[in-house]
Amino acid sequence: KQEVTQIPAALSVPEGENLVLNCSFTDSAIYNLQWFRQDPGKGLTSLLLIQSSQREQTSGRLNASLDKSSGRSTLYIAASQPGDSATYLCAVGGITDKLIFGTGTRLQVFP
Amino acid sequence: DGGITQSPKYLFRKEGQNVTLSCEQNLNHDAMYWYRQDPGQGLRLIYYSQIVNDFQKGDIAEGYSVSREKKESFPLTVTSAQKNPTAFYLCASSMSGSGIDTQYFGPGTRLTVL
Numbered sequence: 001k002q003e004v005t006q007i008p009a010a011l012s013v014p015e016g017e018n019l020v021l022n023c024s025f026t027d028s029a030i031y032n033l034q035w036f037r038q039d040p041g042k043g044l045t046s047l048l049l050i051q052s053s054q055r056e057q058t059s060g061r062l063n064a065s066l067d068k069s070s071g072r073s074t075l076y077i078a079a080s081q082p083g084d085s086a087t088y089l090c091a092v093g094g095i096t097d098k099l100i101f102g103t104g105t106r107l108q109v110f111p
Numbered sequence: 112d113g114g115i116t117q118s119p120k121y122l123f124r125k126e127g128q129n130v131t132l133s134c135e136q137n138l139n140h141d142a143m144y145w146y147r148q149d150p151g152q153g154l155r156l157i158y159y160s161q162i163v164n165d166f167q168k169g170d171i172a173e174g175y176s177v178s179r180e181k182k183e184s185f186p187l188t189v190t191s192a193q194k195n196p197t198a199f200y201l202c203a204s205s206m207s208g209s210g211i212d213t214q215y216f217g218p219g220t221r222l223t224v225l
Contacts, residue, residue, distance in 0.1 A: 036216075099154075
């Protein structure tokens with residue numbers, strides 16, 4: 001059974017720092033991995049989708065990498081801003097057509 | 112303006128009542144999903160549908176029911192059999208149910224049992 005873990009559970013950093021969020025999964029037979037952002041009391045917004053054949057994806061200040069063999073993905077946020085404060089969720093898509101979610105990393109960026 | 116809408120935003124239910132949560136999408140997506148989110152537990156899949164008039168149970172389907180009579184609509188009924196229904200419910204859709212497409216999420220419905 002696929003399990004997805006995100007570390008750390010919470011992170012507080014000063015504005016301007018570069019930071020890395022981690023996601024690990026137990027079964028490497030995945031179709032893709034997605035990173036989402038969730039603001040308090042809101043739905044999820046898709047940030048990046050990495051297909052299993054890809055190694056990384058970039059969007060603006062965000063870069064996500066995927067290492068299937070080790071069961072890991074990282075989300076790199078460059079030059080963090082207070083507006084980046086949110087919960088970041090990773091989710092793995094596999095052969096069952098379902099997404100399996102991690103429990104998220106709650107990020108706070110303070111001025 | 113394309114997207115997914117959920118209503119109501121907040122819902123209060125007395126014990127023993129059935130309630131229905133609405134989810135509508137105008138993205139012309141084939142697949143739709145219902146998730147439940149509890150604090151500290153991430154999202155768990157309740158039901159999903161890859162095509163009209165067909166749906167499958169997810170990981171926590173007990174106490175819930177769905178229908179998919181139209182491509183745009185995927186309502187979720189929380190029945191009195193659901194023992195602990197207080198949670199944040201999220202609806203999502205994707206172009207296909209193949210597992211390779213991005214899922215797009217609605218704003219959610221927060222259900223509270225009084």
